[in-house]
Amino acid sequence: MTNDLVRFEGVEKRYDNGAPAVRDLNLAIQRGELLSLLGPSGSGKTTTLMMLAGFEQPSTGRILLEGRDLVAVAPHRRGIGVVFQSYALFPHMTVAENIAFPLEVRGIGRAEREARVRRALDTVHLPDLGERRPAQLSGGQQQRVALARALVFEPPIVLLDEPLGALDKALREEMQFEIRRLHRELGVTMMYVTHDQGEALTLSDRVAVFRGGRIRQLAAPRTLYERPADAFVAGFVGENNRLPGQVLRMELEEAEVRLDCGTVVLATAAVGVGPGSRCLVTIRPERVAVAALRAEEVGEGAVSARLEEAIFAGDHLRLRFSLGEGEANRSVVIAKRPAGAGLLPTPGGAAALAWSLGDAVAFPIEG
Numbered sequence: 001m002t003n004d005l006v007r008f009e010g011v012e013k014r015y016d017n018g019a020p021a022v023r024d025l026n027l028a029i030q031r032g033e034l035l036s037l038l039g040p041s042g043s044g045k046t047t048t049l050m051m052l053a054g055f056e057q058p059s060t061g062r063i064l065l066e067g068r069d070l071v072a073v074a075p076h077r078r079g080i081g082v083v084f085q086s087y088a089l090f091p092h093m094t095v096a097e098n099i100a101f102p103l104e105v106r107g108i109g110r111a112e113r114e115a116r117v118r119r120a121l122d123t124v125h126l127p128d129l130g131e132r133r134p135a136q137l138s139g140g141q142q143q144r145v146a147l148a149r150a151l152v153f154e155p156p157i158v159l160l161d162e163p164l165g166a167l168d169k170a171l172r173e174e175m176q177f178e179i180r181r182l183h184r185e186l187g188v189t190m191m192y193v194t195h196d197q198g199e200a201l202t203l204s205d206r207v208a209v210f211r212g213g214r215i216r217q218l219a220a221p222r223t224l225y226e227r228p229a230d231a232f233v234a235g236f237v238g239e240n241n242r243l244p245g246q247v248l249r250m251e252l253e254e255a256e257v258r259l260d261c262g263t264v265v266l267a268t269a270a271v272g273v274g275p276g277s278r279c280l281v282t283i284r285p286e287r288v289a290v291a292a293l294r295a296e297e298v299g300e301g302a303v304s305a306r307l308e309e310a311i312f313a314g315d316h317l318r319l320r321f322s323l324g325e326g327e328a329n330r331s332v333v334i335a336k337r338p339a340g341a342g343l344l345p346t347p348g349g350a351a352a353l354a355w356s357l358g359d360a361v362a363f364p365i366e367g
Contacts (some may be wrong), residue, residue: 003031005189006065006157007062007064009064011051012060013047022047022058025044027355028217033189036194036199036203036207036331037109037191038196039210041213042161043213045208047195049193050161050212052159053078053080058071079155079156080155080157081150081159082159085162085164087142099112101149102152117276118150120152121148123185138171139166160190164194187247197238201225205220209224216233230270231365239285240283240285241285243261244365245279247259253268259281261331263327265281270362273362283333290351292343304350306348306350307320317334318334319336319337320332321334335353
């Protein structure tokens, strides 16, 4: 028996100008998981959510919820909870009335409605605010009410469309943990749309990275971060050094690459990289080892660099190095170090950088 709750099968969405917003989408959402759709503006993630909610219709393909084809089902008959960035609360209703509204339209009796609203308010930690109106609440409290309203009628899946985008950083981080708690405690399936990669990595069981209407990679957050499928995912998910160059030679999966700045480095070759091909070498800043020495003093695998600046960022230092000689041909490498950890080169001074072969990946440059 399959554990899939929702399936997109060969779904495409084209608008009047003919440009596809979503292309050949095949995606399964498993029961009880929190799946995030991550990507830049216009990548197709919100269109995908809107098609599942019923606010957009696919041009081709099928969308199934518990095996039922949704294409001909009106949005209000799909039984799906939706939370928007704007909260979409009724300003003339109290908090309790807002939460009770989806129960009322489903014909749930008054006593049952009141009991469910009380439970929902307890669940989102707002037990004493039922009689207030939305304008009397903070942004974080309003978003909790919107979550309670989406959950109160026990839908099979809740869709969240950039729900934290209007909140400041501290509230956003607090609400991330709140959403994760609700997901874990209630076991409800969630689809979460965001362009914030940190949010997606924090919240998700799996993340689908969108670009140009297609999923470029679908994986658990750690896999996405440590083993990106291509140069786009490597650059979009987390910070990454991206160093263009040309492959000099290959030995099995090991590529020797001359960077455009002239420095020669070793990297693991991704699919599509071969001798003579252009590539992009990617290395996470935290994987770059730094020594206040010249490369020849360190030994094989180290490359010469110059420290341009060290930026204090609270719990760590961001170190900006240049490789190569001359302004025109320099490449920039960022490294991260815990604040106060070890001896560092002085700004303007020589340094040696190194990394493990598996931490540097050479991806083909996309056209």
